[in-house]
Amino acid sequence: MKRFPAYDPAEYLDWKPEPRVMDDYRRRLDDVQGLRSTVQSLGAEGIERLYKGLVRNRLYDVTLKRWVRTGVITKAWLGQGEEATTVGAVHALAAADVFGPMIRNAAACFEKGIPLADCLKVYLATGDTVTKGRDLHIGDLRHGVICPVSLVGDLVPVMAGFALAFRARREDRVALTWVGDGATRTAACHEGLAVAASEGAPLIVVVQDNGVALGTECGERLRESLLALHEAYGARGLACDGNHVFEVLHQVRAARALCATGDGPVIVYAKTFRMGGHATHDEREARALFDAKTFREWGARDPIACMEDFVAGPGGPLGKDGRRLLARWEEEVGAEIDAAERAALAARESAPPDPRPESMLADVYAAPAAHTLR
Ligand SMILES: Cc1ncc(C[n+]2csc(CCOP(=O)(O)OP(=O)(O)O)c2C)c(N)n1
Ligand SMILES: [Mg+2]
Structure with missing residues (x-):
């Protein structure tokens, strides 16, 4: 996909497949039981969904980063480098399943159908989103997404509650949340598990x-x-390369199958790397934390470039048409992002934030329809 020198990590700019990395990417299809048939069963349509999801996630972050650099907003939390862990998991589950994303998993919101423009608008605090401009943590149960909780780890008990409700109602649904390596150390995460x-x-x-x-x-x-975390709870554990979107999808599907037969909860360990800062304000500090070699190593494992090289490369599932299809899909997502950005910026005029003091307590204690589980 197109790279943006001002916004992409330097390691992504002139990305070339590293034989060692791509051999490993392809070898996973033989090493991970059932992965090859999962990839085959996706067909071009399934590959399109995953690819568009990754590109949408990347371009959403690029847009936010541009807004920060040009003074539209002051800060944004990005998922650069970690897109496959979000997108692969979202597309593994069924329409009625429910997600609890962290802010770094913002793509879960638009991949589940919350309008992209709304996901951008929350950063502008416009008054016409679910949060009415009061919070950038966006969710909407009509789309199966609950709002991220600022306190890391807190979503685990919340999503455990959803899962218990599904079981009590004998519904074939699961709840999924992501928890960061740091957040696994919280009491809330432990209690939820x-x-x-x-x-x-x-x-x-x-x-x-x-x-x-x-x-x-x-x-x-x-x-x-973390690889052994599930053992502490007598739960099932699976692991995947978090930069390999097909493997993430495959293992989360396997986790869903276990849950469906009463073998939940399942912990899916995904190894990935943050190519930027905690947010846009500390990118320099984040660069100083790991050596350049680590960034180069993970840059070579860019989840999007690796997917492109695999699906459109020799013997890849898209065949000879691969590059042409990818270019078309990228263009379509680019147009979506452009339209969403225009709509979001226009909403600053048409729906400015509504800071009236008397509105402060509205929708806080009583859940609006959007937050009622059906
Ligand atoms: C309970 C709680 N403690 C501290 C913080 C401040 N804080 C925000 S993100 C973060 C680090 C979380 O690390 P990790 O779970 O690995 O997630 P990552 O940022 O790497 O995606 C901390 C300490 C918080 N939001 N919530
Ligand atoms: Mg972390």
Whole structure:
């Protein structure tokens, strides 16, 4: 896809496939049981959904970063480099399943159908979104997404509650949330997992291990303990390469199948890397935290470039037409983003934030329809 020198990580700008990385990417199809047939069963349509999701996620972040650089907003939380962990998981589940994203998983919102323009508008605090300009954490249960909670780890017990409700109603639905490597150390995460495990709830927790918590490197010992986290709860555990969108999709689907047979909760460990800062304000500090070699290594594993090289490369599932299809899909998503950006910026005039003091308590204690589980 097109690269943006001002907004993409430097390692992505002149991306060329590294044989070692791409051999490994392709080898996963043989090494991970069932992955090859999952990829085959997707067909061009399934590949299009995944690719467009990744590109949408990347361009959403590029837009926000441009807004920060040009003074439209002051700060944004991005998912650059971690897109496959979000997009693969969202597209693995069924329409009626419910997601609880962290802010770094913002793509879950638009991939589940919340209008892209609304996802941009929350950064502008316009008055015409679900949060009425009062919070940039956006969710909408009509689309199966609940709002991110600022307190990391807190979504685990919340989503465990959804999972218990599904089980009590005997519905074939699961709840999924992502938890960062840092956030796995919170009491809330532990409590949520403990309850879900003791009740056998259909909950999927994707542990998104990007090796860092805000400005603190998490280290090898934490990583090892995360791979075994499920054992502490007597729960099922799966693992995937979090930059391999097909593998994420495959393992989350496997997790869903386990939940459906009463074997929930399932912890899906996904290894990935944050190519930027915690948010746009500390990118320089984030660069200083890891050495250049680590960034180069993960730059070579850009989830989008790797997917492109695999699907449109020799013997890839899109065949000879691959590059042409990818270019068309990228163009379509680009047009979507442009339209969403225009609509969001226009809303600053048509729906300015409404800071009337008497509106402060509205929709706080009583849930509007958008936040009622059906
Ligand atoms: C309970 C709680 N403690 C501290 C914070 C401040 N904080 C925000 S993000 C973050 C790091 C989270 O790291 P991780 O879970 O690995 O997620 P990542 O940012 O890497 O996606 C911290 C400490 C918070 N939001 N909530
Ligand atoms: Mg982290």
